[in-house]
Amino acid sequence: MVDDTDKTLRLDSSKAKSIEEELYATLRQQVERLHPVQLPMSDFWQSSGALLDHIEGELNNAVKNEGHTLRSHTASRRQANVRRVMTELARKRLVSMLNHAVSSTLGPEGETSSAIPALDWNKHDPAEQKFHNQCIRLVESFMADVNWSEMQKGAGVTHSIPKLPSGTQQLDAFVEKPGGLTGRGPPPIEILMAEEKEIEIQEMDEEDRISQMEAYPEMMEMANQQTIEENIEDVIEEKLVPSAPSKSMTLDDLIQTGPNKVSPSEEKVVLQEEDVPQTIELLRIRIIESSDEPIMTSDGELSLEVGDVHQLDQVMANYLINSGVAESAPL
Structure with a gap:
């Protein structure tokens, strides 16, 4: 059960025994695999830490109540074995996470290999997912530093980044968990900003302008007449506006x-x-x-x-x- 006061996972004896058995079983499975195996629980490493706290409490109580007896000696050996198994399992799982990140990112031509299955992060610890994502970023940084794409595909070939209009949202924007849908973050895109279209002003000499005016004389007459009528209406409106007496006038x-x-x-x-x-x-x-x-x-x-x-x-x-x-x- 969980204590809300200090956010520390408290275990009883049966729950501690179950977690200890899962810890040993997971190590036996991971020893024979190059890629990380699925964990029995999503908060595996937090539960393992709670197991060590439980064993530490039993050891302290045994020494306090009975002194250094066979019971306290057994609890001490149990604690040492759990720590050894946790260290070995963490080492093998981190190596397998690194192996999976490198193999899935650094393919024969710098592309993701389809032969390596993606990890189901619902069956792995969140801390391991964070480590895996950081490994992928390091591999991508290495590929950029050594110009991996050019070495694999030849000089002059670059990886094109898709160009999308402004306001485009990627699917990772709707996913709350870190890393988005794939756990690696959204792919790079280039947002196109709205560009103002420049109006091309063609330079015309006086002869071309006169020839265009003579080609459609009736259109020029209508435009001039409409402009004159609008000017006359504006003048009449300005002249006929009555001026009211000012409030400050005596x-x-x-x-x-x-x-x-x-x-x-x-x-x-x-x-x-x-x-x-x-x-x-x-x-x-x-x-x-x-x-x-x-x-x-x-x-x-x-x-x-x-x-x-x-x-x-x-x-x-x-x-x-x-x-x-x-x-x-x-x-």
């Missing part, structure tokens, strides 16, 4: 403001727009403060006397109301 400024002078070109535009009927919304107000000087409105001068009722456009009426000179007087 009543005296409004009285002193006279009729704006209209240039001949503006007058012509205004005359053209007079034919279009326009609806002006009026607002009824009552004067609550007299003024000695009249103010200028769209209909001319207007005298301000207390109690007078007028109907003015909304801009002027709202200005007088906000200035405290008038108040709204709806019917």
Whole structure:
């Protein structure tokens, strides 16, 4: 069972005996094999360490309670045998892992050999998988240092790396375990970045440009006419935008403001727009403060006397109301 306080695997006597038997059996199988054999459990080396802790505890209890007796001597010999078997098994398995990594990576022409089966990492310890992956990286580094591909395939032949568009994800990105699907990490790829297409500007002399314009005169006339109409519409919109009185303007400024002078070109535009009927919304107000000087409105001068009722456009009426000179007087 597992103690959550110190994350140390605790064993009872029966479980310790079972792990010890599996340890000896695995060593007997590995001695005759060049490649690593499957382990009876995925956390094999952690369980083996817990077995040594269990034997160490039995030995300490025997010495503490009985002294150096036959029981403590037997526990000491058992501990030494387990350590010897673990050392021998670890040595043979690491050599077999190295042999498998080199044989599967360094083929006759630098390619992976199909005759060597891949390891099922569900049947091996995670620490062994990490060691195996590091061995593969060392072999690949050796192949790159000695230019192995050129030696095997000839000069001028290089290993091409696939080029994929940006945003491409490899399958290893969806696998949580280290090493990905194969345990060796994703294969190298080159991501192509989006390149901006350069617009080729052809240089044309004046004669070629004139000849192209003369070839399609009707198209040039339509383009010029459309450009002129758009410019006229922009000018009309800018000229006819009414300017509302500024909120910071005082009543005296409004009285002193006279009729704006209209240039001949503006007058012509205004005359053209007079034919279009326009609806002006009026607002009824009552004067609550007299003024000695009249103010200028769209209909001319207007005298301000207390109690007078007028109907003015909304801009002027709202200005007088906000200035405290008038108040709204709806019917």
